Amino acid sequence: xxxxxxxxxxxxxxxxxxxxxxxxxxxxxxxxxMCDAAGIIxxxxxxxxxxxxxYSTRNPAHTNxxxxxxxxxxxxxxxxxxxxxxxxxxxxxxxxxxxxxxYPALTGSKYVRAEFEPELDRLCSEILGLNxxxxxxxxxxxxxxxxxxxxxxxxxxxxLLSTHCxxxxxxxxxxxxxxxxxxxxxxxxxIADLQKAQRENAYHDLRRPKREIWIEPTLEDISRFINxxxxxxxxxxxxxxxxxxxxxxxxxxxxxxxAIVIPFDDERTATGSYWSSQxxxxxxxxxxxxxxxxxxxxxxxxNGLYDIPFLWRSxxxxxxGAVHDTMLLMHSLQPESLKSLGYCGSLFADECxxxxxxxxxxxxxxDD
Numbered sequence: 001x002x003x004x005x006x007x008x009x010x011x012x013x014x015x016x017x018x019x020x021x022x023x024x025x026x027x028x029x030x031x032x033x034m035c036d037a038a039g040i041i042x043x044x045x046x047x048x049x050x051x052x053x054x055y056s057t058r059n060p061a062h063t064n065x066x067x068x069x070x071x072x073x074x075x076x077x078x079x080x081x082x083x084x085x086x087x088x089x090x091x092x093x094x095x096x097x098x099x100x101x102x103y104p105a106l107t108g109s110k111y112v113r114a115e116f117e118p119e120l121d122r123l124c125s126e127i128l129g130l131n132x133x134x135x136x137x138x139x140x141x142x143x144x145x146x147x148x149x150x151x152x153x154x155x156x157x158x159x160l161l162s163t164h165c166x167x168x169x170x171x172x173x174x175x176x177x178x179x180x181x182x183x184x185x186x187x188x189x190x191i192a193d194l195q196k197a198q199r200e201n202a203y204h205d206l207r208r209p210k211r212e213i214w215i216e217p218t219l220e221d222i223s224r225f226i227n228x229x230x231x232x233x234x235x236x237x238x239x240x241x242x243x244x245x246x247x248x249x250x251x252x253x254x255x256x257x258x259a260i261v262i263p264f265d266d267e268r269t270a271t272g273s274y275w276s277s278q279x280x281x282x283x284x285x286x287x288x289x290x291x292x293x294x295x296x297x298x299x300x301x302x303n304g305l306y307d308i309p310f311l312w313r314s315x316x317x318x319x320x321g322a323v324h325d326t327m328l329l330m331h332s333l334q335p336e337s338l339k340s341l342g343y344c345g346s347l348f349a350d351e352c353x354x355x356x357x358x359x360x361x362x363x364x365x366x367d368d
Contacts, residue, residue: 004071005040005201006132007031008123009078010089010141010176015060017083022076023067023177024060030177031076031138032066034187038194041070077126079145080119089141092116103164106144120145124166134201135162135169136194139176146171157193157346161206170206172197188337192347209350214260219280222262222287229254230291235298235324239341240307247314250288262288285315295320302326302341 007023015025023031029051036043043051047066054062067076084091092112099111100120106112123145127135137143140152146162146169149155155173162169174193180186214225230236230252237253243265253259262284266274275281291297292311301307304325311317327339337343345351 002201003130003132004073004075005197006127006130006135007074007076007138008135008142008146009076009138011078011080011087011092012083013087013178014083016078019060019064021060021064021067022078022081024063026181027177028060028063028067028076029054030181032063032070034177034180034191034194035070035074037191038198040194040198041073075130075132077123079123079141080116081122082119102148103144104148104150106141106150112144120165127166127169132201133170133204134197135171136197137171137173139179143171143173152176156189157196157343158352159200159206159350160352170200170204172200185336188334189347196347207350208352210257212258216274217260217262219283219287222260222284225252225258225260226287226291229258229260230297233297235300236291237300238292238307238319239302240310242310242314245314247310252288252291285317289315289317292317292319297321298323300324300326302344303339 009022009027012022013025013027016022016028022028032041033051035041036047043066047069050062050065053059067074080089080092089106090110093106093110094113096105096109096111098113098115099105100114100117103112135142135146137146137152140150143152143155144150145165147155147160148164152173152175156175157172159170159172161167162171172193174197175186175190177190180190214221217225233254237251237259239251241248241250246264248265249261249263251259251261263274264281264284265272273281275284292299299319299322301322302325304319304322304327308319308322311319326341326344330337330339330344
């Protein structure tokens with residue numbers, strides 16, 4: 001039997017403190033409604049009666065009843081099982097001299113004080129007792145407590161393993177339902193994250209798709225990749241990175257498992273170029289040009305409205321056979337959502353949050 005998903009929030013609100021259970025106020029009801037929308041649970045008439053009764057009476061017992069009715073599918077807790085005054089999480093924080101060892105700042109220069117270590121010990125015991133396949137981190141505080149990271153907007157939607165408090169549990173961060181209530185435009189993203197959570201809860205381990213990516217290729221490597229993987233492929237994914245009026249690298253993927261990254265800039269060399277001579281770089285572009293101008297090879301872009309004109313302006317390469325643009329498809333699917341490649345990947349791919357793996361400050365490509 002699949003264990004329930006464990007939702008970990010930040011701290012008790014006023015309703016939770018009075019009632020003695022987590023997520024029984026407005027945030028808890030919103031979380032339950034999003035779980036229903038995502039298909040993690042399915043409201044029946046009794047659940048809907050409790051929803052209506054909560055909004056008419058604001059009695060937390062109705063929210064708690066829904067949690068109890070879906071006990072086999074979802075559980076809830078908080079990092080801090082106490083209510084900070086004015087709902088201000090900085091109540092738990094102090095200067096670095098008072099900090100809990102082994103943890104970064106929770107926000108800015110504010111560190112969680114060592115006196116609250118028992119809260120993390122209690123959270124650890126709860127997780128070990130339940131042994132979930134997946135923990136959904138609702139907001140910055142559980143992300144901090146379980147991974148030593150913050151910045152929920154950057155990490156949401158990407159699975160990772162816990163490293164703090166308790167090790168090697170699969171995490172999926174998303175927005176706290178209180179943030180959704182404050183900024184309702186976040187709701188479609190949070191629901192999409194919860195749909196991903198349902199898929200991830202089917203297994204305990206962290207699974208990444210297997211890829212073969214050719215990097216730092218020679219001219220011979222590029223020719224071989226074209227002949228073995230690109231010629232005759234169903235569709236070729238093309239992506240460029242740019243700086244100023246130059247293309248710094250281009251990526252070509254002939255399938256979900258095979259790709260090649262061809263660089264042109266290289267800070268490690270005296271000239272700043274990846275290629276040892278202009279002749280070799282020219283030969284490389286001839287190989288790329290032949291592929292991009294071959295109308296018989298269907299091509300996929302993300303923001304091709306940027307890439308295709310840039311290839312023409314900078315290299316006089318007229319791209320033929322472009323049939324799909326995932327940014328435009330995202331506009332059709334979710335017009336109100338973000339459209340960047342990183343955002344789309346966080347929803348639809350099982351990769352890590354690759355935009356956080358290194359700095360990408362030199363690109364001027366706009367994919368938002």
